[in-house]
Amino acid sequence: METQVKDRKIETVGAPAGIEGPGFFATSLDKVVGMARKNSLWPLPFATSCCGIEFMATMAAHYDLGRFGAERLSFSPRQADLLMVMGTIAKKMAPVLQQVYLQMAEPRWVLSMGACASSGGIFDTYSVLQGIDRIMPVDVYVPGCPPRPEQVLDGILKIQELVQNESIRRRQGPEYKMLLSKYGIE
Numbered sequence: 001m002e003t004q005v006k007d008r009k010i011e012t013v014g015a016p017a018g019i020e021g022p023g024f025f026a027t028s029l030d031k032v033v034g035m036a037r038k039n040s041l042w043p044l045p046f047a048t049s050c051c052g053i054e055f056m057a058t059m060a061a062h063y064d065l066g067r068f069g070a071e072r073l074s075f076s077p078r079q080a081d082l083l084m085v086m087g088t089i090a091k092k093m094a095p096v097l098q099q100v101y102l103q104m105a106e107p108r109w110v111l112s113m114g115a116c117a118s119s120g121g122i123f124d125t126y127s128v129l130q131g132i133d134r135i136m137p138v139d140v141y142v143p144g145c146p147p148r149p150e151q152v153l154d155g156i157l158k159i160q161e162l163v164q165n166e167s168i169r170r171r172q173g174p175e176y177k178m179l180l181s182k183y184g185i186e
């Protein structure tokens, strides 16, 4: 056990692209902020049904979401920056979900996990929201019913890619404001 721990290769996140020389390293603020945000996501799991169980497997030791710097789950929207919606969202639940989204501080990202959250899934009925993108902008969709933990990890990697490459000015731009206004969000 001790030997295994001793021999285990532990890697740290590399520095962003930049210019380096003897005694100095220079890069842009965007890249540093992107690197920090990418590797310290605080997800808020909004789980209403079976996809939530699959997410629990993703968090557990075998798949270990912590390897991606996202093991600190938050059940308080104000201390979260990644909303993960998993499960069927009834229409009467929609305003609650939107309220949770609004309580999250910018910058915030949304991952829709599974067929139900993304499109209503098999529940094409009067009472079920046919996709959370009717009430909030979604950054990444993870398909499946339920998606396997590998797919959830793939979704997290896609979110990390977006987070890393997002300009720190994007949230103040007119395009982002226009996007939010489509959902009635000021």
Ligand code: SF4
Residues within 6 Å of the ligand: 049, 050, 051, 052, 086, 087, 088, 114, 115, 116, 117, 121, 144, 145, 146, 147
């Ligand atoms: S997508 Fe399938 S597994 Fe996920 S909540 Fe809907 S019915 Fe359940």
